[in-house]
Amino acid sequence: MTVWHRLGSTAELMERVPFALKLDRHAIALFHYQGRFRAIGNSCNHQGGPLAEGRLRGEFVMCPWHAWEYSVVTGRGPEGYDEEQVPVFDVEERDDGVYVATPPASPRKLLKHKPSHLLEAHPKPPGAPPRLLGISTTAMDEANPRFSTSDALLEHAVRHASTSRRAETQLISLRELKFRHCEGNYSKASHACTWPCAITERDPEDGLTPVYEGLVHWADVVLIATPIRWGNASSLYYKMIERLNCVQNQITIRNRVLIKNKVAAFIITGGQDNIQAVAGSMMTFWSELGYVFPPFPFIAHSRGWDAEDMRNNVRQVKASETLRGASHELADRALDFWTVLDHHRLELDKPMERAGRKANRLETAGEVTA
Ligand code: FES
Structure with a gap:
């Protein structure tokens, strides 16, 4: 069932974009491109890098971790990588503010890459x-x-x-x-x-x-x-x-x-x-x-x-x-x-723990795949 979430007024959001937010279980990156707000999944298909922190170059945001790119309009990669896709969420600008719908309109598509x-x-x-x-x-x-x-x-x-x-x-x-x-x-x-x-x-x-x-x-x-x-x-x-x-x-x-x-x-x-x-x-x-x-x-x-x-x-x-x-x-x-x-x-050969350091799992964007 589609749920529309009000994020704030246009003016408020224009002050903040790009930014990441969580709606239900979905981690979302909100951008403003060609006069409209665009919402895609925040978590990169590669290793979960936070796309809201990436650089927007034209239609594509470049993941800040290792430079994979995604269109903020379609969620797809650039030519040659366009089978790869992050989720895209519907956005509506209404009289009382900007709304984003969950679940995403198009889901994540992960390509199987040859393992190293x-x-x-x-x-x-x-x-x-x-x-x-x-x-x-x-x-x-x-x-x-x-x-x-x-x-x-x-x-x-x-x-x-x-x-x-x-x-x-x-x-x-x-x-x-x-x-x-x-x-x-x-x-x-x-x-x-x-x-x-x-x-x-x-x-x-x-x-x-x-x-x-x-x-x-x-x-x-x-x-x-x-x-x-x-x-x-x-x-x-x-x-x-x-x-x-x-x-x-x-x-x-x-x-x-x-x-x-x-x-x-x-x-x-x-x-x-x-x-x-x-x-x-x-x-x-x-x-x-x-x-x-x-x-x-x-x-x-x-x-x-x-x-x-x-x-x-x-x-x-x-x-x-x-x-x-x-x-x-x-x-x-x-x-x-x-x-x-x-x-x-x-x-x-038994499992080994490296004492004194915790595996830090807090830094991933942690998006639930739609
Ligand atoms: S995590 Fe995004 S390019 Fe590696």
């Missing part, structure tokens, strides 16, 4: 060797490469894991991947930061997929190598970890732990010191993702604050049997620790 392969697990056959992923985060000009101390130690560690420990190995150099910066969807609303990452879903050119795939689905052990840049890990490292917010955020919003029983360890090198601060910050981040650490989870090299003679730094790392040995031992400790975890997999 990043949502699928890729289980390992029983008895398969451990998988170790090395990630290099140092930047350089590929056409004119230089010797990197962190890369060199990472390569030793990965080679050792492959040849002496028979691990399956992969090495990713972030500098070879063209990937976009995190756009801070989490800062809009916790539910706006999605897994898979909204950038990965939307931009086929974005190159971070091997990192997501490697960390979430492939690797048992990950070794991350960074130079020290102004007392911190490299800028490429930070560019990557900002994009990993979507992995951590699944714990916050859904109690869904994507990284379980996986081990991380670190290689940190720099001309000047700050190793402990870099290691501390890396361990904090990777523990938030769900990684655990072997004993002595990092190796590092620095010659101290006043060592600005960088050529000696490079020479020393190149010549150091001790550091080479340390990189092998780091890989060994990480693989050994993973083996212990793997033996206890059944005991460890």
